[in-house]
Amino acid sequence: MIPFKLTDELIAQINLLIAENSTGELLDMLSELHYADIAEIVHELDDEEAIYIIKLLDSETTSDILAELDEDVRETILRKLSAKEIADELLELDTDDAADIIGELPKERVSEIISQIEDREHARDIVDLLRYDEGTAGSLMAKELVKVNENWNVLTCVKEMRAQAENVRRVHSIYVVDDEDKLKGRLSLKDLLTTSTRTAIKDVYIPKVDYVSVNDDAEEVEKIMSKYDLEAIPVIDELGRLVGRITIDDIVDFIKDEAEKDYQLAAGITHDVEADDSIWELTKARLPWLLIGMLGGLGAASIIGGFQDVLTKYQALILFIPLIQATAGNVGVQSSAIVVQGLANDTIKGEIWSRLLKEGLLGLVNGVAIALIVLLISHFAFGTTYFESATICVALVSVVIIAALIGTFIPIFLDKRGIDPAVATGPFITTSNDVFGILIYFLIAKLILGF
Template identity: 80%
Template sequence: MIPFKLTKELIEEIETLIETKNDNELQSLLNEIHYADIAEIINELNEQEATYLIKLLDSDKTSDILTELDEDIRESILGNLSAKEIAEELEELDTDDAADIIAELTKEMAQKVISEIEDKEHAKDIVDLLRYDENSAGGLMAKELVKVNENWNVLTCVKEMRAQAENVTRVHSIYVVDDEDKLKGRLSLKDLLTTSTKTHIKDVYIPNVDSVRVNEKPEEVAKIMSKYDLEAIPVIDEIGRLVGRITIDDIVDVIKEEAEKDYQMAAGISQDVEADDSIWDLTKARLPWLLIGMMGGIGAASIISGFQDALTRFPVLLIFIPLMQATAGNVGVQSSAIVVQGLANDTIKGAIWGRLGKELLLGLVNGLALAFVFLLISHFGFNTSYLVSVAVGIALVTVVVNAAVIGTFIPIFLNKRGIDPAIATGPFITTSNDVLGILIYFSIAKVILGF
């Protein structure tokens, strides 16, 4: 299969076909393109053109297209569709995707759409999903699954599975429940095929099955599925009843969103924003950390102003201020990034003191290496005095060790307090290490140079 490539020529061709209302050729062209690629095309069209395509194509394809669109584009398209038209799209979707789209509608419109869904069982499942917090396993799961009763025999089980599988896009697992719908285990397809039709399911099912509760955080679900290499995981309610399942495609979306959020937080963006958001939204997301950075700069300037006499006597010290700030910031961000990644992957174990001790030793090794390189460069490149070079070298080692410890301690501390440790990287660590680095630099220089 040749990978799809979105080109300017293709967009222009589609725009021309829409303008001339050449529906037959438009359908012929788009029928050969995957729905995810059509969504990419629609993201490049204006609202009227996008709505025209959605109304033109069959619901079995446009329903999947809607799930792939940017939220803003999807919102504008849905605003141009009637409640009945939206309901027709949702009937083609799994309940989790349908619930996500319903949640984006106004309360009044959502009620109208649900009332227009002809499959009342499908509508009931969507309503059931909407009662869960979107940031939970319940809000992430789908109701479509295949389950069998432990008291059925194999023949009954196969008949029931055939009926259930009609509504399931992909059968990852066969779950076993009791008469109260409580999850008991899973059924191996191999055992099902090789067992007598009169055998009861309770005699052949596998009792060990990983599951999550409806109130579990999506990040925790992702960790479990990643750890045990699961393609799907069943979801149970507070009393152990099987209520849905979460599939790997939903978890990939969770991991992607979490990575994007952590990346933005590491860059000093405190809210989930995108490049196309308004100036006001972007300003609200960026300004808080910029103010913190500015306060850090003012703090560093205040420290420097307190050593004006020293700078008069040893003006060469001014040259190495950027060195201290840059090194401290870089080391701190490196340390915190490793720790944040370890916390996210749940690979950091043991006491905090062991981790701090390791980073302290690592900081000392790196600091000594940097100081050695600096002494060579300062001697041959800057022609500084021996005492000044020694003062700067010792300060550099101390700054590196301090930055490594801070970059390790703060994320772990925040994580233990239930705060996302990703907030520790970027501007927070850089600013704190800049200020402390300057203070350490001048304090050590004062002791050695005697000013």
């Protein structure tokens, strides 16, 4: 299969076909493409052209396209579709995708659309999913699954599975429940095929099955599925009843969203934004951290201002201020990035003190290595005196150790307080270490040079 490639020529051709209302030729072209490729095309069209494509294709295709679109593009399209048109699209989607799409709309609009869905069971399932808080297992799960009763025999089980499988795109597992719908275990397809048709399911099912509760945090679900290499995991309610399943594609989408959020937090962006958002939205997201950076810069300037007389006497110290700040910031970001990653992957174990000791020793080794290089360069290239060189080197070692400790401690501290540790990276760590770096630099200079 040749990979799809979006080109300016393709977009221009589609624009022309839409302008000429050449529906037949346009359908022929789009019918050869995967729905994800069509979604990529829709992102490049204006609103009217996007609506034209959505209304041209059948609901089975356009429902998948809508699920692939970015929220902003999808919201624009949905605003221009009638409640009945949206209901027809939701009918073709799995309940989790349908709930994700309809959950973005105003409540009055949601009620109107739900009332237009012809399959009332499908509508009830979507409404049920909408009640779960974002970031929980309930918000990620789909209602579509295959389950059998422990009291059935194999023959009855196969008949029921055939009927249920019609509404499930992919059967990952067969779950076993009791008469009250409580999850009992899972059924091996091999055991099902090699067992007598009269055998009771309770005699062949596997009682050991990993599961999560509807209120479990989505990050915990991700860790369980990743640890045990699960393609799907059942979800139970507060009474232990089987109410849905979470598949690997849902977890991948969740991981992607969380990674984007953490990346923006680490870069100093306070909430989720896109490159195409308005200047006002982008400003609101970026300005708070920039103001914190400004305050940090003013703090560093204030410290430097307090040592103006010293800088007049030892002017060589001025040359190495950027080096001290940059080194402190870089070491802090490195340490915090490793810790944040470890917290996300649940690989950081043991006491915080052992972690701080390890980072402190690592900072000592790195600091000494950098200081020795700077010692040679400062003395021979910049002509600093022995005492000035000693000041710079001791300050570098101290700054690297302190920055490593700060970069390690803050994310772990925030995580233990239930705060996303990603907020500690980027501008926050860089700014705090800049200020501490300058302060340490001049305190050590005062100690060594004796001013």
